[in-house]
Amino acid sequence: MPLLPDVEIMTIGDELLYGQVIDTNSAFMGQELAKIGLRVRQISSVSDRASEIITALDLARQRAQVVLITGGLGPTKDDLTKHVLAGYFKTELVMHEPTLRHVEGIFARFNRPMLDVNRQQALVPANCEVVFNAVGTAPGMWFDDQGTVFVSMPGVPFEMKRMMTDIVLPKLQAHFQTPAIEHVVVQTAGIGESFLAELIEDWESALPANVKLAYLPSLGNVRLRLTGTDDGHPDLRGRMEALLPALRARIGEYIFAEEDIPLEAAVGRLLAARNLTIGTAESCTGGFLAHKLTSVPGSSQYFMGSVVAYSNDIKIKQLGVNPETLAAHGAVSEATVREMAEGLRHNLGVDVALATSGIAGPDGGTPDKPVGTICIAYADQHQTVSRQFTFNRGRQINVEYTTTTILNLLRVSLPPLA
Amino acid sequence: MPLLPDVEIMTIGDELLYGQVIDTNSAFMGQELAKIGLRVRQISSVSDRASEIITALDLARQRAQVVLITGGLGPTKDDLTKHVLAGYFKTELVMHEPTLRHVEGIFARFNRPMLDVNRQQALVPANCEVVFNAVGTAPGMWFDDQGTVFVSMPGVPFEMKRMMTDIVLPKLQAHFQTPAIEHVVVQTAGIGESFLAELIEDWESALPANVKLAYLPSLGNVRLRLTGTDDGHPDLRGRMEALLPALRARIGEYIFAEEDIPLEAAVGRLLAARNLTIGTAESCTGGFLAHKLTSVPGSSQYFMGSVVAYSNDIKIKQLGVNPETLAAHGAVSEATVREMAEGLRHNLGVDVALATSGIAGPDGGTPDKPVGTICIAYADQHQTVSRQFTFNRGRQINVEYTTTTILNLLRVSLPPLA
Incomplete structure (x- = not known):
């Protein structure tokens, strides 16, 4: 088996160094490279200055045999990458006709006038192999320079991802004969x-x-x-x-x-397979649980709706919670969330209901029920199940953790397939 | 004015290179450094291997006069940073008594037994100045080595942030006499x-x-x-x-x-100042709008609740939408969202109501109403305002853009302060 190359990821752009943009591209590339057995040796984020990009290229090729570059391919003045690469490889920019026709096609489709800067998107260094950009105007570029592979891709995440998946990863596998x-x-x-x-x-x-x-x-x-x-x-x-x-x-x-899908998609399939509808009654999660369930394409097949009941008044009027239950146990109690779930199931006419109530923080805690006290309930036609737990890692994290926990309660509580 | 130093950010950990973790620390540091006028020259993410960390340290000090390091300070075997730093500076690890007492205090507070690995958290290279970790057990370390400042901090974001804000940034300002x-x-x-x-x-x-x-x-x-x-x-x-x-x-x-707060917090203040309550009637946003409004601490003062009405049945029963409106105009129409907003205002007894309906995608579009067609409405006691627009950048982005747009519609539609 040939020795596998190390990879360096190089991201270019002042906006990364100023922290105006969080670099999510590198994590995607690292994950995908790991899947084909390639190790990332280093990630380097550098500025838009030509001299600093060139220094970084020189160092990268000492550490790695593959250098994947993102960013700096836009049509504006501060997008220098391909000019720098042409200089680095001592070549010139030439017009790539298929790319030019592709860019012209995009502008024609959107009925927009094409400027000279747009036409220049089709200029590439003479020594590169063009990597087709199916979803944008800036082409990717593959260079093989004295045994080191350099690939330059746009920084726009969905353009880079499409190029990686469709072209760059398969080409790396073929080029280096990576093992299956x-x-x-x-x-x-x-x-x-x-x-x-x-x-x-x-x-x-x-x-x-x-x-x-x-x-x-x-x-x-x-x-x-x-x-x-x-x-x-x-x-x-x-x-x-x-x-x-x-x-x-x-x-x-x-x-x-046993595949890479999120929990909300997995429970969605369980609901669809059972032909059951669902709704949520939310206090502390404030709509986030409904948001998660509806983030799954096609969820309108089983997700009917929700009542977000922040005020006790709405818990009583829209969900039928008994005021005496609220008075005796408080809004954050298993007794209350059970009534919320049962009331929602009845009022919305759904098969399954989920309910949440808790103290998300940062304020609102008591010695008895500190910030992070959460109650959740599941109700279907056969049973109502409730749980109480404490989890305090800040308002947003509390909400997310509650959501995962109740989606899992849903998973384990659904009736078996008929 | 003395010449300001360049900064290099170095993040350590295989999990970054494998893409298992998205590096948000660097963006935070970049933003905070920019605020005190310091430029980040490069961000380098390197593995947990000692030799690669040392090479990266050597290169960083050639590029920058300040090297901020995060990660690799945990108690487990693969956390090498401080051992590597001690070797790099040709010194040894010594017990830092105040840190040891701090760690002991944390374990005592949570009533947990303290293991030898926990005690070792208090070992630091002899040449460092300890940077107190107010919210964790791993101390930060400040080194001044032949004119280059190295600072090692934990990779846990809230520990690093607290250290940066409380200690490292003020110390950098003082050390380099950065301008106001x-x-x-x-x-x-x-x-x-x-x-x-x-x-x-x-x-x-x-x-x-x-x-x-x-x-x-x-x-x-x-x-x-x-x-x-x-x-x-x-x-x-x-x-x-x-x-x-x-x-x-x-x-x-x-x-x-005119300060750094999100739109949902700004509209929250407008509502609180007017003593108005609010609720939302959501179709395409699926609870995300309620989630945004309730993500603001203290929002229970003005946010009462929501009805997420994915099904037409719930739009009719819970929001009082006229079935004839749905039949004549469809669920995604200005006519329908106006009735949703007005119905919610009435049913929940809130002062102000927001409503959304749209085709978030990826499916459900028609030639007449393509994916990304969104209708929104605002209703208060004086007026109902609606808008229709098209925005198609994928399901989640469509939902987020709709949420920002309707929060802005709320901002411009609220009555002036009495």
Whole structure:
């Protein structure tokens, strides 16, 4: 097997150094490169100054055999990348006719006049191979210079992503004859990373040498990713999938998907498969739970609506919560969220209802119920289930964690498929 | 005035290179450094390998006189930063007693047993000055090595931010005698960056030499930031504020705040000042508008609740939309959102209601109403105002843009202060 190259990611633009833009491109590229078995050696963010870009190029080629560059390809004066690259490779900019026709086509489609600066988007250094930009005007550029590959892409995330996925990653795989790699993702909720690791310790230590496990935790959710590298034997993927029954036997109750989808999409499928409709009654989550459920394309098939009841008055009038329950137990109580869920189910005529109430903070806590006290409930025609917990990591994080937790309560509480 | 140093930000950790974590720390640091007049020369993200960290340190000190390092200070084996720094500075790790007592205090407070790895958090290279970590166990470290300042901080964002704000930034200002800098922020909504630039072109070109203007655009919102550098004359801030009346005369109608707060907080203040309550009736925004309004601490003072009405049935039953309106104009129409807003105002008993309906995508468009067609309405006791527009940049972006647009409609439609 040939030695695999290291990769350097270079992002260009003053806006990154000033912190006006958060660099999400590098994380995407790092993830995708890891999936084909390539290691990122360094990420360097540099200014729009030509001399600093050139210094960075020189250093990058000492560290890595592949340099992926984003940014500085726009039509304005401060977009220098391709001019700098032409100088760096001691060549000149030439008009790339297919790109020019592509840009002209885009302007014609939107019926906009084409300026000279737009035409100049089709100029590229003479020594590059053009990487087609299916969703924008600035072409990408692939250079092979004395054994080092440089690829220049736009900084606009969806343009860069499309180029990476469609062209750059397959081309890197072919160029460097990277080994076949397979990934199996198992998504869990309702258990922390360290507890999960304990439950699967024996399974993990018995994994074959060509299969590695990564724990990818986020708020209330741990993604397990198995990466298998070609070992010369057939059916790598089949052999990896054969590892899963033993995993399911240990942590099956926490698994919500065996592919890379978010929890809200997974519960959406459970609802759709059962032909059940859902609605939410929200106090502390303030609409965020409904937002998550409706962020899934096609969710209008099962998501009917919500009542966000911040005031007690609306809890009483729109959700039918008993004023005596509020007086006796308070708005943040399991008794209240149960009534909220049941009331919403009745008022909206949905099959399943979720309800939240809590003290998101920063104010509103009491000695009895500190900031971060959260109550949640699930109701369907057979049962109402409620939980209380405390989680205090700031207002927005409290809301997000509550949302993940109740989506998981929904997952484990739904009736089995008929 | 002494020459100001350039800064390099170095983030350490394999998780950044694998793309498992998006680096938000660098953007925060870049913003804060810009505010005190320091330029970031480069951001370098490197692995957890000692040799690669050392190479990066050597290169950084050639480019910059200040190197701010984050990450690798945790208690586990792969956290190498302080060992590497001790080796780099040819010194040894010594126990820092005040830090040890601080760590012991944290464990005592949470009643947890303290392990040897926790005690080792208090070990620091002998040549450093400890930077107190008010909200965590890993101390920061300040090194002054042959004229270059190195500062090592934890990678946990809220620990790093607290250290930067409380200690590192003031210490940098004192150490390098940075000039006094003042910032004035003016926030606008409802107008694009290029239109704004045209309206204030003459004002901008007449700014004094020591005052710079930056345009910081985000979705539906442009922040203008004036940065003034000490010119030896008194009352820099007062002189900058004296520039604002001429700015207000040109773009006053678009300005929602003259400080750095989000639009949802600005409209919250307008509501609170008028003693008005608000609720939302949401179709395409699916609860995101309520989420934004309730993301402001203290919003329960004016935000009462919402009805998320994804299904037409709920639009009719919970919001009183006339079935004939839906039949004649469709759910995505100005007629429907007007009835949604008015119905919600009545049903929830709130002073002001906002309503949204649209085709967020990716499916559901028609030739007549393509994906991205959005209708919004505002209703109070005096008037109902509606708008229709098209905006198609993907489901989530459509939802966010709609939310900013309707919050701005709220801002411009509210009655004047009594």
